[in-house]
Amino acid sequence: MASAQAVPVDEGANLEYAKHIRYWRRNLKTFLPHHYTGNDSMRMTLAFFILSAEDILGDLDGALSPEEREGFIEWVYACQLPNGCFRPSPATDFGSSRNDDNAIWDPAHVPGTFFALLILILLGDDLAQVKRPEILAWLTKLQRPDGSFGETIGVNGRIEGGNDTRFGYMVTGIRWILRGTVEGPIDGIPDINVDQFVRCIQASETYDGGISEAAFHEAHAGFASCAINALYLVDRLPLAAHQTPDNKIRGLTNLPQTLHWLAARQTLTIDEEDAFDTRGDETDSAATCHDAHSFVKLKSYPSATGEQAVRTQPTSHFELQWIGVNGRCNKIGDTCYAYWVGAPLKVLGHLDLLDKKAIRRWLLDKTQHIVGGFGKVPGAPPDIYHAYLGLVILAIFGEAGLKNVDAALCISNRAIRHLESLAWRKSIVG
Amino acid sequence: MARKYYHDDPKWSDVAPLPQEDYGHHPLAAIAYTEEYSEAMGYLRACMAANEHSERVLELTEHIIGLNPAHYTVWLYRAQTLSALNSDLRAEIAWLNPTALQHLKNYQIWHHRQTIIDKLGSPDGEPAFITAMLDQDSKNYHVWSYRQWLVKRFDMFDGRELKWTEGMIDDDVRNNSAWNHRWFLVFGGTVGEGEKVERDVVVRELEYAQDAIRKAPQNQSPWNYLRGVIRRSGLPLSALQHFALEFADPENRPDDDVFSSHALDLLADIYAAAGKTELAVKALDLLATRYDPIRKTYWEYRKGLLEAEGRKEETGAASAAAVETAAA
Numbered sequence: 123m124a125s126a127q128a129v130p131v132d133e134g135a136n137l138e139y140a141k142h143i144r145y146w147r148r149n150l151k152t153f154l155p156h157h158y159t160g161n162d163s164m165r166m167t168l169a170f171f172i173l174s175a176e177d178i179l180g181d182l183d184g185a186l187s188p189e190e191r192e193g194f195i196e197w198v199y200a201c202q203l204p205n206g207c208f209r210p211s212p213a214t215d216f217g218s219s220r221n222d223d224n225a226i227w228d229p230a231h232v233p234g235t236f237f238a239l240l241i242l243i244l245l246g247d248d249l250a251q252v253k254r255p256e257i258l259a260w261l262t263k264l265q266r267p268d269g270s271f272g273e274t275i276g277v278n279g280r281i282e283g284g285n286d287t288r289f290g291y292m293v294t295g296i297r298w299i300l301r302g303t304v305e306g307p308i309d310g311i312p313d314i315n316v317d318q319f320v321r322c323i324q325a326s327e328t329y330d331g332g333i334s335e336a337a338f339h340e341a342h343a344g345f346a347s348c349a350i351n352a353l354y355l356v357d358r359l360p361l362a363a364h365q366t367p368d369n370k371i372r373g374l375t376n377l378p379q380t381l382h383w384l385a386a387r388q389t390l391t392i393d394e395e396d397a398f399d400t401r402g403d404e405t406d407s408a409a410t411c412h413d414a415h416s417f418v419k420l421k422s423y424p425s426a427t428g429e430q431a432v433r434t435q436p437t438s439h440f441e442l443q444w445i446g447v448n449g450r451c452n453k454i455g456d457t458c459y460a461y462w463v464g465a466p467l468k469v470l471g472h473l474d475l476l477d478k479k480a481i482r483r484w485l486l487d488k489t490q491h492i493v494g495g496f497g498k499v500p501g502a503p504p505d506i507y508h509a510y511l512g513l514v515i516l517a518i519f520g521e522a523g524l525k526n527v528d529a530a531l532c533i534s535n536r537a538i539r540h541l542e543s544l545a546w547r548k549s550i551v552g
Numbered sequence: 553m554a555r556k557y558y559h560d561d562p563k564w565s566d567v568a569p570l571p572q573e574d575y576g577h578h579p580l581a582a583i584a585y586t587e588e589y590s591e592a593m594g595y596l597r598a599c600m601a602a603n604e605h606s607e608r609v610l611e612l613t614e615h616i617i618g619l620n621p622a623h624y625t626v627w628l629y630r631a632q633t634l635s636a637l638n639s640d641l642r643a644e645i646a647w648l649n650p651t652a653l654q655h656l657k658n659y660q661i662w663h664h665r666q667t668i669i670d671k672l673g674s675p676d677g678e679p680a681f682i683t684a685m686l687d688q689d690s691k692n693y694h695v696w697s698y699r700q701w702l703v704k705r706f707d708m709f710d711g712r713e714l715k716w717t718e719g720m721i722d723d724d725v726r727n728n729s730a731w732n733h734r735w736f737l738v739f740g741g742t743v744g745e746g747e748k749v750e751r752d753v754v755v756r757e758l759e760y761a762q763d764a765i766r767k768a769p770q771n772q773s774p775w776n777y778l779r780g781v782i783r784r785s786g787l788p789l790s791a792l793q794h795f796a797l798e799f800a801d802p803e804n805r806p807d808d809d810v811f812s813s814h815a816l817d818l819l820a821d822i823y824a825a826a827g828k829t830e831l832a833v834k835a836l837d838l839l840a841t842r843y844d845p846i847r848k849t850y851w852e853y854r855k856g857l858l859e860a861e862g863r864k865e866e867t868g869a870a871s872a873a874a875v876e877t878a879a880a
C-alpha cells in the first residue's frame with residue numbers, strides 16, 4: 123500500500139539500532155516486569171508491539187528459531203474462542219470449566235482479534251485456521267445504531283466498551299484483512315453498515331478541525347488517527363480533485379481544516395517544565411513556550427512573573443532543532459502522538475506538512491532511552507507502547523535500517539504483502 | 553496496602569482456584585505477576601466460571617481492581633454482581649471516589665460510574681466529585697467526557713453549568729478541554745444540529761472568545777473557538793478581519809509588529825477569500841519565516857495552494873479570452 127519515503131538526512135541524531143534490538147529481544151524472551159500487570163488483559167496487544175517491532179527492525183528471523191515461531195503461532199491460536207474470535211489474554215480462560223453460561227466472562231474481543239490476526243500475518247501464517255465467516259458475522263453484531271462499534275458483547279447482548287473510534291478502527295482493520303474493501307454481503311456473510319460508520323465519524327469531527335471520541339467531545343489525535351485510518355480501510359476518505367465522484371458518503375467534511383489541526387499538533391512544549399502551570403496567571407509570556415510564543419512580540423506584561431519570564435527568554439530559534447508532537451491543543455509533546463498525528467497525515471498523502479527532521483531529532487535526542495526503546499517524554503523510562511510507536515513513526519519517515527510500514531495498519535509492508543499473496547484473500551479482493 | 557491471600561482464608565475454603573493456562577512453552581508477553589495477583593485471579597476465574605455473585609465476589613473484584621484497574625471483564629462482572637445482589641449503589645459510589653483518584657488515567661472506572669449513576673437516576677454530588685478530579689488533572693479526557701454525559705443525562709444545560717465552565721477557563725485560559733465544554737453547552741444542547749443559532753448567542757460567544765484572546769493572544773484555544781462560531785453561524789470569515797487586525801496587520805504595520813501568529817493565520821484566509829492573494833502570501837510568509845517557523849512546511853503548503861489557485865484563474869482567464877477572440 124505505502125511506498126518508500128525520502129530519508130531525512132541528519133548527521134547529529136542516531137537511531138541506536140543495537141540497543142533497540144536488545145530492548146525488544148528482552149521483551150520477547152523474558153517475563154515483562156510486574157508493573158505491566160495493568161496490561162494483563164491486553165497481552166495480545168503487547169505481543170503484537172513486541173513482534174512487530176522486531177519485524178520493523180529486521181530482527182524477526184534473527185531473534186526467532188523456527189520452533190519459537192511455531193510456538194508463538196500456537197499461542198495465538200490457543201487464544202481463539204469456539205466462535206472463531208480471539209480473547210486478548212489467557213487471563214480470562216476457564217479451561218475445561220468453560221461452558222455456555224460462563225462464556226460471557228471470556229468474550230470475543232475486538233482488540234484481541236485484531237492484534238491476533240496481525241501477529242499471525244507478520245509471523246507468516248496463512249490464516250487457514252482463522253474462521254473468517256464467523257469473525258465477519260460477529261463484526262456486524264458489534265455495531266450500534268449510531269454506527270459506532272463496541273469492544274465485546276456482554277450481558278443480554280449489550281454492546282460493551284466505549285463508542286469511540288478505536289474500536290471502529292480495529293473492526294475496519296479486521297474487515298480489511300479478511301475481505302479487503304469490497305462492500306456488501308459476500309457468500310452470504312453480511313457486511314457492517316459502512317455508511318452509518320462514516321456518519322458516526324462525521325459526527326465526531328470537532329469545531330477546530332480535529333476528531334474526538336464522540337460528538338462534541340474534545341479533539342484528540344488518537345481518535346483522529348483511528349478515524350482517518352478507518353476511513354482509509356473502508357475506502358471512504360475524501361476523493362481527490364481528479365477522482366470521479368461516486369456518490370458515496372465520505373468522511374472528513376472539511377479536509378483543509380483537519381490538515382490545519384493535524385499540523386497544529388507540532389509543539390515546542392516538550393518538557394514538563396515548559397508546560398508550567400498557567401493557573402491563575404493571565405500572562406502570555408514567552409516562557410510558557412506555547413509554540414510561537416518565543417517568536418511573537420508581547421504587547422504587555424500583565425504580571426511580574428510574565429515580565430521576568432520574557433527577560434530571561436533566549437531569543438534565538440535554537441528550539442527549532444527539536445519539535446515535539448502533542449495529542450490535543452495546549453498539551454505537552456509525547457512520543458506516541460508523533461505516530462497518532464503522522465499516520466493520518468501519511469494516509470491522507472500529506473506527511474510533508476510535518477517537520478520530519480526536527481521531529482525525528484526530538485525522538486532520537488530527547489525521548490529515545492539509553493537502554494533502547496522510547497519513553498513518553500524526555501527522561502521517562504521506555505515502555506512497550508511508546509517504544510513501538512516511536513519506532514513506527516521513524517519507519518514512516520523513512521529511517522534507514524527500518525522496514526517500510528503501512529501507516530494505517532501499523533505493520534510492515536512486507537507483512538501486508540504476505541497477506542495479499544494468500545490465495546483465499548486474492549479470490550475475494552481480486 | 554497489606555497483601556491479601558485467599559488460600560488460608562476460611563471464607564474461601566470451598567473454592568478451588570482456576571490457575572492460568574499459558575498454552576505451551578512459548579507464551580507471548582508473559583508478565584511476572586506477583587503471587588498476590590496470580591492467586592486473586594485464580595479465585596476470580598473460579599467465581600466467574602461458576603457465575604457466583606456474592607458479597608465476597610464484591611470484595612474479590614475490589615481487590616483485583618486495585619491491582620489491575622484496566623481489567624475489562626472484572627468491571628463488567630462487578631456490575632452484574634451489584635445488580636444481582638441489589639446492592640446499595642450509593643455505597644458503590646463512595647468506594648469509587650477514592651479509587652478514581654488513585655487511577656486517574658483509567659477508562660473503565662468512568663464507564664462503571666456512568667452505569668451506577670444512570671441507575672441511581674440522580675447527579676447529586678457528581679459535580680463536586682468532578683471538580684475534585686479536575687483539581688488533580690484539569691485536562692483529564694475521561695473526566696470531561698463523563699461531565700458531558702452527566703449534563704446530557706440530567707439535562708443540566710443551564711446557566712450554572714456555563715458559569716462553572718467559565719470558572720475553569722478563568723483558572724487556565726489555555727485549558728482546551730474547558731473551551732470544548734463551553735462549545736458543547738452552547739451548541740450541543742438545546743440548539744439542534746444545523747439549526748440556526750440566535751444572534752445574541754453568536755454575539756455573546758464571539759465577544760467571550762475575543763476577550764480571552766486579548767488576555768493571551770498566542771493561545772490557540774479561543775482562536776479555534778472564534779472560527780468555529782463563525783462557521784457554525786454561517787457568517788463570513790471576514791467578519792473577524794477587524795478583530796484580527798488588532799494583533800497583526802501585514803498591509804499597514806511593520807513586519808515586527810505582530811502579537812499573535814493565529815491572527816496572521818486567520819488574516820491569510822480572509823485575504824485569500826477576498827482575492828487579495830499577495831497579502832495572503834505575505835501573511836503566510838511571515839508565519840513560515842518569523843512567527844511560526846515550526847510549521848514552516850505547512851505554511852508553504854498553504855502558499856502553494858494559493859499559487860495553484862492563481863495559476864488556475866490565469867489559465868481560466870486566458871482560455872476565456874481565447875474563446876472570445878475565436879468567437880470574434
Ligand SMILES: [Zn+2]
Nearest residue numbers: 456458459498
Ligand atoms: Zn503517549
